[in-house]
Amino acid sequence: MSTTPSTLRSRTREAVRLQVAEVAWELFSARGFDAVTVDDVVAAAGISRASFFRYFAGKEDAVLFAVDAIGAQIAQALAARPAGEDAWTALQRAVDGLEALYRRDPAGALARMRLVDETPSLLASQLEKQVRWHRMIAEVLAPRLGLTTDDVRVEVIVGAALSALDAARRRWSTSNGEEDLMLLLSQAFDVLRVPAPALR
Amino acid sequence: MSTTPSTLRSRTREAVRLQVAEVAWELFSARGFDAVTVDDVVAAAGISRASFFRYFAGKEDAVLFAVDAIGAQIAQALAARPAGEDAWTALQRAVDGLEALYRRDPAGALARMRLVDETPSLLASQLEKQVRWHRMIAEVLAPRLGLTTDDVRVEVIVGAALSALDAARRRWSTSNGEEDLMLLLSQAFDVLRVPAPALR
DNA sequence: TCACAACTGAGACTGAGTGTCAGCTCGATC
């Protein structure tokens, strides 16, 4: 999946990037995103200001740099689903591969979600990254349905599926991780699967 | 809908705000959002830098200040739909009240959408504003369905409906406004209404 | 070993956004 040449340079680069992100996360989660400057982070991490911006596209990216990979993971998982499966089910299965990520460190995932939710600039940046998820997933889904990538129907299906993921994640977050994420996901997708009368 | 005390002060304030936004839009659409500084705008508009930030929360807001009202308009239109209507139809009708906005100045609307799409900071800011649409609409939809605002199902329905709106708008934009927006909207919502086999 | 490519810190620079302050204007009240 990743495009990693895996020379010594690139490996140390990835390691340093992770270390810096970790240091940054500790400051952000302790004091709040806006109350920590880039200078604070680089001082704590022992790198120069210039290098920080070589590792991350911006301050937000030090928190959200992992988000890009998730979209690719969903798209890849979708590509692996059997061709006969209906779109909603295939997307649901592709998406619930993410549960492993949350199960590995639920407390950290919750704290991350809260920080993003309460920090406008982080929220905006994350939403923009999710637009890229949208495009990646649409490119896999469209041929599956025999439609073009920019067909309205493809866009709606992808958008609705990502809304389902988002709704489940948000509910999971507000319940402090107590409700079952997989169950929430299937409840969310069921809304999209039911026939017309989602009536009152 | 609006909370306008309508004293002389507030009316001139609104008028000035509109004028500044118009001047800003001319610069942005001509040179691109990032190539125009706030100083450029205030020089052209004949106000001080400080005043600019009193009228707009940020540079992006000079383009997107109207976006907030749209969410309120959708929520209000939804509240006015008959109680017996199913959720998808009610949302579709609520949303297609926006068509009047686009019909009034299609060329301007297209140009605006293009600028937002090609400018990351504008896109991010717009997406963040749409999160607020989400909340406003959920608050109207939830009681209609006899559910709480933070119920997963409510969030999914609102998110999916907004995805439908977005897909239709985007398709309309890429077709240079040639395809019929209302038709695109109904195609988009039909995907959400059909029974399970949106199969391959 | 050598030459090149990629990385680094240092520091100057641009531009967004905030806070303060002193002066002006609107508009209500006497």
Place this chain on the structure above:
DNA sequence: GATCGAGCTGACACTCAGTCTCAGTTGTGA
């Protein structure tokens, strides 16, 4: 119609994010 307070204004200084350049260093491949 003079006055007083609230709200607006421009000027200006300040912080911080992000870009760019430059010179020195280190990994990489021949």
